[in-house]
Amino acid sequence: MGKIDSLDVILTSPTNNNIFFAGQQVTGVLRLRLSGSGPSPDSTTTRIRQIRLEIFGRAATRWTRPNGRYTSVYKGEEVYLNCRVVVWPLDEQPAPRDDHLPAGSYEFPFVFDIPPNCPGSFEGPYGNIRYFCKAIIDQPWSFDQKFKTMFNVISILDLNTHPDAVRPLKDAKLKKIGLLNSGGQIECMVDIERCGYVPGEKIPTNFTVTNNSSKVIKLIVVKLEERGWYTGAASFFTSTKGDVRLVAEMKSNEGVQPGRSQIWNGYSLPIPPINASILNSRIINITYKLIIEVLPVMQKN
Structure with missing residues (x-):
């Protein structure tokens, strides 16, 4: 044989x-x-x-x-x-x-x-x-x-079929600092031309930081996070498990003094080769979130 x-x-x-x-x-x-x-x-x-x-x-x-x-x-x-x-x-x-x-x-x-x-x-x-x-x-x-x-x-993700993908994004966040908010506040206003991007593109981010606090802003961080949600069952109970992964990051050391404002125009964050958002699975959901961190100098006692 x-x-x-x-x-x-x-x-x-x-x-x-x-x-x-x-x-x-x-x-x-x-x-x-x-x-x-x-x-x-x-x-x-x-x-x-x-x-x-x-x-x-x-x-x-x-x-x-x-x-x-x-x-x-x-x-x-x-x-x-x-x-x-x-x-x-x-x-x-x-x-x-x-x-x-x-x-x-x-x-x-x-x-x-x-x-x-x-x-x-x-x-x-x-x-x-x-x-x-x-x-x-x-x-x-x-x-x-x-x-x-x-x-x-x-997967084929046609951004033209998702109305939110072409929608401009404008947002503002206010953060009070110090004990009992005694240190004043910092405001960040963000303007992005659309919400949907693909790997290889750059996300042009325009934002303004207004420093109405007593602290010097020393660092601005723009980062893209991958956020995953996993669904599973044990016996008769169903649960979800979350995970966050950093996929891209840029930093700016241009400080903002107290009582001043600083504008960043065209601050572009390149998107690396990553998976498209997974929206058509019942047990794995993957989305992406753009985060801007404003970090003031904290004085030591």
């Missing part, structure tokens, strides 16, 4: 790094190499019932929480892609018991579609969204031979 020397799955990606878009049709090839184990006819063929691929994509969450003497484990799962492609035999039915494949190299092409509403691949501290393609060689009277390869999905 022959044997399986190698099994591989090659996905046809324009970037050659297994990255695809939601809604895209993916093509690929399953490569199989068989060898014989002896001179007899039976030893030069390999019995194979079926060769297939299983394509799967899902979100999974998990974290633990102390609960008295016990520890509760919260978990969640949501499936976005689950399909099977049979590449041999082509009628998608199990092969007859006497079907054999001679020794040699084989290539089996395949194709599958990524649903357009799939969220993008994501890795977080309490959950992830992963996609993979698994090749399976189904052999009678033997363990199945398997090979799994991961691929990444980029």
Whole structure:
């Protein structure tokens, strides 16, 4: 009886790094190499019932929480892609018991579609969204031979379909400082041309800081935070777990003296390559928040 020397799955990606878009049709090839184990006819063929691929994509969450003497484990799962492609035999039915494949190299092409509403691949501290393609060689009277390869999905987020994305943002915050607010107050007014941006763009931020306090403002920090919410269940209880991650930051050492105002125009924060906001998953929600921190000098006693 022959044997399986190698099994591989090659996905046809324009970037050659297994990255695809939601809604895209993916093509690929399953490569199989068989060898014989002896001179007899039976030893030069390999019995194979079926060769297939299983394509799967899902979100999974998990974290633990102390609960008295016990520890509760919260978990969640949501499936976005689950399909099977049979590449041999082509009628998608199990092969007859006497079907054999001679020794040699084989290539089996395949194709599958990524649903357009799939969220993008994501890795977080309490959950992830992963996609993979698994090749399976189904052999009678033997363990199945398997090979799994991961691929990444980029979700399509059309900002034109989100009215809030093109809406200008204006906001003002007032902070009183000192014991019993005796140190005065600091005001920050922010003006951003729109709320939606994509990786590679810069967020042009215009803001004004008015220092009506007795402290000198020494530092201005503009940062972009990724905020994740994970949903899971333990027994009959459902809970959420939050996480905050800094993805971009810029600092300005231009101080603002007491009783003065300072205007920053076109203070642009570059957006690094990050995941799009995940809004179409029931167990993982990812959004982004722009924060401006005004840090006064605190006197030591």
